[in-house]
Amino acid sequence: MKYLKNRIKSATNRRSFIQSGLAVVGTAGVSAGLLSSSKPAFGEQPGRLTAGDAAILRFLAAAEILESDLWEQYWELSSATGVTGGFEANNPATGTKPAPTGGNPAYTAALQILDGDMPQYINDNTDDEFSHANFLLSYLKSKGANSPELDLLVGPHFRTLPGSVATGSTKKGRLTNLTQLTVDTSFWGRYRSNNKNPDLGDTVFDQAVPSLNIGKHTAIPRTDADANNANLINAIAFTAGFHFCFIEQGGTSLYPALAQRVTDPEVLRIVLSIGPTEAMHFQTWQDKAGNANTNPNGPPGNPPFSVHDMINNSDVTFFDLHFNQPETLQANLIMPEPCPFLNRSFPVCSIIRPTETKGIAMGAVNSLANDGLFIGQTPEFSELLKDLAMAADQARHQSSD
Numbered sequence: 214m215k216y217l218k219n220r221i222k223s224a225t226n227r228r229s230f231i232q233s234g235l236a237v238v239g240t241a242g243v244s245a246g247l248l249s250s251s252k253p254a255f256g257e258q259p260g261r262l263t264a265g266d267a268a269i270l271r272f273l274a275a276a277e278i279l280e281s282d283l284w285e286q287y288w289e290l291s292s293a294t295g296v297t298g299g300f301e302a303n304n305p306a307t308g309t310k311p312a313p314t315g316g317n318p319a320y321t322a323a324l325q326i327l328d329g330d331m332p333q334y335i336n337d338n339t340d341d342e343f344s345h346a347n348f349l350l351s352y353l354k355s356k357g358a359n360s361p362e363l364d365l366l367v368g369p370h371f372r373t374l375p376g377s378v379a380t381g382s383t384k385k386g387r388l389t390n391l392t393q394l395t396v397d398t399s400f401w402g403r404y405r406s407n408n409k410n411p412d413l414g415d416t417v418f419d420q421a422v423p424s425l426n427i428g429k430h431t432a433i434p435r436t437d438a439d440a441n442n443a444n445l446i447n448a449i450a451f452t453a454g455f456h457f458c459f460i461e462q463g464g465t466s467l468y469p470a471l472a473q474r475v476t477d478p479e480v481l482r483i484v485l486s487i488g489p490t491e492a493m494h495f496q497t498w499q500d501k502a503g504n505a506n507t508n509p510n511g512p513p514g515n516p517p518f519s520v521h522d523m524i525n526n527s528d529v530t531f532f533d534l535h536f537n538q539p540e541t542l543q544a545n546l547i548m549p550e551p552c553p554f555l556n557r558s559f560p561v562c563s564i565i566r567p568t569e570t571k572g573i574a575m576g577a578v579n580s581l582a583n584d585g586l587f588i589g590q591t592p593e594f595s596e597l598l599k600d601l602a603m604a605a606d607q608a609r610h611q612s613s614d
Contacts, residue, residue, distance in 0.1 A: 265608030266480045267358040269471050272574050272605035273484070274349035275598065276467065278366045280460065281305055281346050282388040283586065284339040287453065290381040290433055291324055291332045292316030299336070302343035305350065305367055317381035319440040320433070323450030327501040334501070338457075338494055345487055352483065362597050374589045379434040391456075393429040393525060394585045398422045398455050400462045401499070402541040403566060407550045411567040413557065419541040421502070421534065422455055428527030429585060432456045435524065448520035451505035451531050457498040459584065463577055464491030465565055470573040476611040492565065496547060503544030506531040574602035 262270075285304065292315065300310045316332070324331040350367070353359045365371060372386040402419030409415035420426055432453040434440040439449060468488025475481045506518045515533040522529070534544035551561035567573075578598045581587065587595065 261356040262358050262480065263476045263608075263611050265611065266475055266477050267353065267356070268601075268604035268608045269475060269484070270349055270353055270358070270480065271360050271363060272601045273468070273471065273487075274346060274353060274363055275366055275601050276464065276577065277342055277346035277349060278305060278363070279389060279581070279586070280342040280464070281339070282372075283391060283460065284335070284342050285311065286376055286382070286387060286389070286391055286433060287457075288335050288339040289314045289383055290317045290320050290377060290379065291335045292318060292321035292381075296333050296336045300340045300343065302340050302347055304343055305346040306372070314381045314383060317379050317434055317440055319443075319446050320379070320381070320450060323447045324453065326447065326450065326507065327454045327504045331501065334497060338461075338497075341490055341494070345490075348487075349483075360601075362601055365597060371590060371594045377433045377435055379437050379440050382433075388590075389586045390588045390590075391433045391453075391586075392431040392435055393588045394425075394432055394452065394456060395427070395429060396422070396425040396432075396452065396456050396459050396584065397580070398425055398459065400458060404462075404499075404549050405541045405543065405546050407540075407552055407561060410552045410554065410564075412569040413553055419539070421542060422451075422505075422529065422531060424529045425452060425455060429525040430522065430527055430529055431525060444518075444520050445522065447518070448522075448529055448531070451502075451518075452529065454498065454502040454505055456584075458495060458502050461491055461494035461498055463580060464488070465495045466567050467491075467573060467577050469565055469568045470570045471605060471608075473568075473570045474605075474608045474610050500547045503534050503547070506533045507535065572606055574605035575599065578602045 281304065288311070296313075299313075303309055304311050321332060324335075328334070350359070350363060353363070366388065369386070372388050374387040374390050376382060376384070376387045376391065378384050398421040399418040401421035403409070403411065406415075406418060409418065411418075430452045431439070431449055434446060434449055440446050465488070468484050468491060472481060472484040472488065475484055506515050517530050517532050519528065519530040521527070532538075534542055538544070540546065540550075549563045549565070551563045552566065553559070554562040554564050582595070
């Protein structure tokens with residue numbers, strides 16, 4: 214506890230320093246150059262990275278650590294049947310490759326309603342997130358810009374949340390909570406809309422599954438009782454399918470948004486090289502999530518599929534998105550529709566959205582918190598993430614002039 218308090222105190226001191234800088238020179242005057250000319254944060258070596266670039270990479274590393282934790286939970290419970298290649302990357306939390314658990318057969322079968330290759334895709338996505346976290350942590354260390362906050366996230370300090378105890382889970386403590394999610398599926402309508410862009414002030418987009426955005430829902434079987442309930446396990450797997458999309462569309466926007474604030478060409482190369490893999494993940498998952506409620510052996514146009522979760526006291530209804538849907542809800546429109554970009558006077562353009570950089574890091578933290586991923590975590594955990602986000606949001610591209 215003393216170690217934890219000292220680490221959190223260091224983060225608070227850094228935030229106080231940034232805030233004091235804002236008070237002296239004003240928001241417009243704070244730049245990566247001003248920050249880097251002061252005492253480097255967390256032992257950063259002068260001349261290696263600007264403070265802004267370091268802050269951006271620290272936040273992205275934290276995001277990848279969080280992703281690694283949640284994807285590991287999904288991977289443990291999805292069967293290794295049909296998976297080839299295993300893992301190239303080590304788990305950043307253990308430094309070793311995870312050992313297959315055999316998965317949860319009922320959960321795996323339910324996921325395979327979305328696509329028969331789901332176990333392979335989940336394995337590969339998990340491997341990708343491990344690799345991103347490991348690379349960013351190693352790169353920061355090589356530049357003398359590693360952070361005690363990241364040590365806390367990688368270590369056991371916050372890995373105290375209970376996860377699944379169903380067959381397939383390793384039943385260890387977690388950073389993230391996948392059992393009480395409120396999944397905002399408005400990304401579905403946002404990418405299928407041809408006349409709206411959140412960067413231009415549009416805020417209302419069609420939800421793919423409106424009921425997932427109400428109440429709390431589990432995306433993993435909590436116990437074998439969940440797995441043994443045929444309707445419930447299908448709803449849990451479908452929830453996971455849309456949650457996969459929710460997580461990866463966030464990364465799809467986060468990287469290009471923060472890239473606009475990077476100074477060093479090598480750091481820019483890193484951000485622009487990792488970011489598109491998040492878009493590839495998102496593209497894959499939205500294609501699979503569109504198959505929720507699909508009965509491959511039944512007639513086209515399935516009736517709505519509704520389930521009540523007694524533990525979370527929540528209801529969810531999945532509609533067949535392949536038939537009789539408006540354009541903004543169709544299952545097979547997985548390419549971004551062209552939409553207004555920069556200014557509505559320009560022709561529409563197919564883009565990643567949003568990419569507005571103002572407040573993007575804090576917005577990501579708030580979005581994950583609203584999702585329910587951090588239910589049960591400590592106030593110190595929330596403060597740590599907000600501290601990293603604030604530093605990333607205050608980073609500015611430093612002119613070479």
